[in-house]
Amino acid sequence: MNEQIITVTNLTKQYQETQVSGISNISFSIKRGDIVAIIGESGSGKSTLLKCIYGLLKPDEGEVLLNNQRVKGPDEQLIPGNTEMKMVTQDFSLNIYAKVYDNIASMLSNTDIKAKQEKTMEMMEHLHITKLKDKKIIELSGGEQQRVAIAKALISDTKVLLLDEPFSQVDYLLKNQLRADIKRLAKETGLTIILVSHDPTDGLFLADQLLILKQGILLQNDKPETIYQNPSALYTAQILGNAVVLDAVQANKLGLKTQKQHVVFYPEWVELKSTWNSRRFEVKEVYYKGFYDELLLERNGVTIRALQLNSGEHKKNDHVQANIGRFLAF
């Protein structure tokens, strides 16, 4: 069996000829059973790419292969989309007057009623919505509706699940739970998942492969940890983490030499010491974050951020030595 389930080649879709909009010359492939996260700022082309993969939008150039078969565009078939893929959009496409159970079960055939009941109950358990079984969709919160929509997409033995902002409606606790459930489901069932998100932590937590989009261009395509540790552009570091960005003048004031325009590092790359032979910074603010503090440090009029795992160790107005162990220049 082919390891790659999806291959995207030179995919281009422009909405307007004069402006940058849509996506441009995107190529990548996806391994069967992987979770792929598409991350980028608003308007970077994430939904356009997802719709082209699903066959809802016709690309101007390039193609998408699913199991070596070209995905047909909306003008080539009666019902746009693809039967081997399921897409959960932000409007959920549920029958709002029908019950949760019926919405999910409606995806299965009636040939074996017992199997249909068992499978529906099992899927509701996976998504933690068993208690909502007899409620109508209209009576549910946004987050609950989102879980029903995912259950409905998953139950029909789909090969590829496309999720557009899957956790936008759920609270922090449930989001973590759902992310873990989706990861487990993907690994158990061999399902391939492509998700689009504003939230970089979705990609870092969930994905086997991360795609970074900027203005319709694919900037980086790699494992999340590789991209996080080695962002190829300033944009990537900013979008993925809580990166500190200094211009060359500021960097120079801290003794960070560069020929480039910007210096970038993550707060966790800054090492703190209580004694200060050199690199003496003043603690301007301490932000309590639970099991760690984020410190705002200043030296020569330049402010940086650092983490202190030993919460409370350095306090406001203290002086510390801060070594920026590693930085990148762009």
Ligand SMILES: Nc1ncnc2c1ncn2[C@@H]1O[C@H](COP(=O)(O)OP(=O)(O)OP(=O)(O)O)[C@@H](O)[C@H]1O
């Ligand atoms: N139907 C359309 N007609 C014209 N321009 C469009 C259309 N759909 C999207 N665009 C433009 O294409 C670009 C990419 O849009 P897209 O919706 O793919 O971005 P996105 O990354 O999904 O954004 P968001 O995170 O805000 O949903 C944007 O500049 C958008 O304005």
